[in-house]
Amino acid sequence: MKCNKVHNKLIFFLEKELSVSEMEQVQKHLNECSECALFAAEMKNTLRILDSDKVTDENPFFFTRVKARLEKQSQEEPVARPVLIRILQPVAFSIILLLGIYGGFKLGQTPKVAITDSSLSEQEMVPYWNELQDEPIESFLME
Ligand SMILES: [Zn+2]
Incomplete structure (x- = not known):
């Protein structure tokens, strides 16, 4: 299997959505390359970040932390409102962006055959992953 093909299949591989033989082929390539x-x-790491982002609905920790941060800010500054907005x-923008990207991939997975055989090149994917890698939402919030 060629690198390019492996890259295209990687997201399915990580989500264990390939056939057994394809899983084996990708795994074999990863062992050698x-x-x-x-x-x-890198992609696994990004998926992990996105997955942990996904469960924040059930996990109040994320919002507790944001709330604590906002409260801290409003104590430090008497003019709370512009700070909140800032x-x-x-x-909100990052969350929407992340959800959008993740949603896009989820959506793209449905017509499995069409995508693996054609267009989704690594050039298109890599900048997204790199961007997420450079600024995961966790560190963004903790800055
Ligand atoms: Zn390779």
Whole structure:
């Protein structure tokens, strides 16, 4: 299997949505190719971040932390309102962005055959992953 093909199948591989033989082929390639293994590790990490982001609905911790941060800010500054807006805007934007990207991938997975055989090239995917890698939402909030 070629690197390019592995990259296209990687997200399905990580979500264990390939056939057994394809899973084996990708795994075999990752064992032999450090470049793809690195890419797989990065993508896995990104998926983990997105997954943990996804469960925040049931997990109040994330919001507790944001709330605590907002309260801290409003104590420090008497003019609370502009501060809230300044903080909430980029936070909301990142969440929407992340959900949008993740949603896009989820959506793209449905017609499995069409995507693996054609268009979704690594050039299109890599900048997204790199961007997420550079600024995961956790560190963004904790800055
Ligand atoms: Zn490779």
